[in-house]
Amino acid sequence: MEKYEAVFKSLLESFQSNSASTEEKNVEDEIPVGVSNRHTHLSQADLNSLFGEGYQLSKTKDLSQPGQYACKETVTICGPNGAIEKVRILGPVRGMTQVEILEGDCYKLGVTTEPRLSGDLKLTNGITIVGPKGTVRIPEGLIVAQRHIHMTPMDAERYGVHDGQMVSIEVDGPRGGVFKNVAIRVTDKSALELHIDMEEANAMNVSSSSKIKLRK
Amino acid sequence: MEKYEAVFKSLLESFQSNSASTEEKNVEDEIPVGVSNRHTHLSQADLNSLFGEGYQLSKTKDLSQPGQYACKETVTICGPNGAIEKVRILGPVRGMTQVEILEGDCYKLGVTTEPRLSGDLKLTNGITIVGPKGTVRIPEGLIVAQRHIHMTPMDAERYGVHDGQMVSIEVDGPRGGVFKNVAIRVTDKSALELHIDMEEANAMNVSSSSKIKLRK
Numbered sequence: 001m002e003k004y005e006a007v008f009k010s011l012l013e014s015f016q017s018n019s020a021s022t023e024e025k026n027v028e029d030e031i032p033v034g035v036s037n038r039h040t041h042l043s044q045a046d047l048n049s050l051f052g053e054g055y056q057l058s059k060t061k062d063l064s065q066p067g068q069y070a071c072k073e074t075v076t077i078c079g080p081n082g083a084i085e086k087v088r089i090l091g092p093v094r095g096m097t098q099v100e101i102l103e104g105d106c107y108k109l110g111v112t113t114e115p116r117l118s119g120d121l122k123l124t125n126g127i128t129i130v131g132p133k134g135t136v137r138i139p140e141g142l143i144v145a146q147r148h149i150h151m152t153p154m155d156a157e158r159y160g161v162h163d164g165q166m167v168s169i170e171v172d173g174p175r176g177g178v179f180k181n182v183a184i185r186v187t188d189k190s191a192l193e194l195h196i197d198m199e200e201a202n203a204m205n206v207s208s209s210s211k212i213k214l215r216k
Numbered sequence: 217m218e219k220y221e222a223v224f225k226s227l228l229e230s231f232q233s234n235s236a237s238t239e240e241k242n243v244e245d246e247i248p249v250g251v252s253n254r255h256t257h258l259s260q261a262d263l264n265s266l267f268g269e270g271y272q273l274s275k276t277k278d279l280s281q282p283g284q285y286a287c288k289e290t291v292t293i294c295g296p297n298g299a300i301e302k303v304r305i306l307g308p309v310r311g312m313t314q315v316e317i318l319e320g321d322c323y324k325l326g327v328t329t330e331p332r333l334s335g336d337l338k339l340t341n342g343i344t345i346v347g348p349k350g351t352v353r354i355p356e357g358l359i360v361a362q363r364h365i366h367m368t369p370m371d372a373e374r375y376g377v378h379d380g381q382m383v384s385i386e387v388d389g390p391r392g393g394v395f396k397n398v399a400i401r402v403t404d405k406s407a408l409e410l411h412i413d414m415e416e417a418n419a420m421n422v423s424s425s426s427k428i429k430l431r432k
Binding site for chain 2: 102114146147168174177178179199203204205
C-alpha cells in the first residue's frame, strides 16, 4: 500500500497547492487519484460484535475525503473457499457494514460480486467477518467498488457534470487507456479525487506521473 | 487461475467453432482472450541449475499458442523485499529465461519493472529464482507482459494490421473501457488471441461474456 499512499500524497499535495486557483482551471485539468486496497466499513453493532461492546476505532491516518480515516484495526474476511487476513477497517462507523474486495479476491474467497457504489448494497452477496472478539455474517454488503470521482458542486459546475452521471477517464502512459462507467459523486464535503482500486491502478500503471483526465 | 482458464476455454471453443467461416468475418469480430497469471520461461541451462542436470519439463496442459504448454513444475521468485512461491513454469525451454510478474507483485518483491513483450529483455531488471536443486540469479529478464494480440498473417490481413503495430482494444460491460498500446504479434503459427494479465482482466472484469474488439 505504501506505493499508492505515496502516489496519493503526491497528487493530493499537488491538488492542494493548486486549489487557490481552482476557478482558473479548465476541463483539461488532471484529476488527483486515490487507489484503494480491499477494506471494510463497519456499523457500530457489527463493530461491537467483532471487537467488544462499545468499542471505539483507533484512527491512524486521515484519508483524502473529509472525515474519513484509516484505522489501526483489521479483520479477517471468510468465504466458502478461503479467507483473507488483515483487511483494513476505515472509519468512522456507518449505518451498514460493507466489505470492498478486489475482483481478484473472488476466487480465493469463493464468492462473486459486482461493481457497486459505496452504500448501494441491495441484493449484493454476504460474507463472514472475523474479529478478535467475535464473528459476524453479513447477509449482504460484499462489493467491488465501482470507480468514481468525488467532487464538490463547484467542481461539478467546472467540469459540466452532475451527481450520478457516468463519465470516462483517460490515463496516459505505456499502459494507458480509458475506463468507462466512472460515477460522479457530488457532495459539499468532498475533495476532488478519482477512486480506483489496486487492480485498476495496476492495469493502467497509474503512478504519480500519470495524467488522468475526465471525458464525457 | 481456474476462473481464467474457464474464460479462455469458453472463448477458444467459441473461436474454434467459428474458425471455418473466418474469411466471412469483418473487423468487428470479437477477439478471444487469454488471461495470464505470473509465470516464467526458463533456458535449459537455468532449468538444469534449478531442477538438476538434463531435467525435462513435465507438460500438464497445452496452451492456446501452438507448441506452448503449462508445466507441473513451479519455482519461487525472490526480490529484496520478499518472495512469491509456486510461480508456474511454461514450456518449452527458451533461449533466455524470463519472469513475467503482475504489477501488483512489485511491492511484495521490492522490485520495479516495465511492460515488455516476451523476449524483449534488454535493460530489464534481474531477479532470483529458486528451484528444488538450486538457485539462479538472472541479471535481466523480469518483466510485466505488455498486452498483445497473437495472430496469423491471414488474421492480420483481415484486421488490416501488421506485426509490431500498436492498436487499442475495447471491452464492454459495467467495468468496460479501452486498453491502448496493445501490440500486434504476427507469426504463421499463432492462434488469434488477446493476451492480458490478471490485473488487466480484473480491472475491466473480462469474462466469457465480454465483447472484445480491436480498434485502430
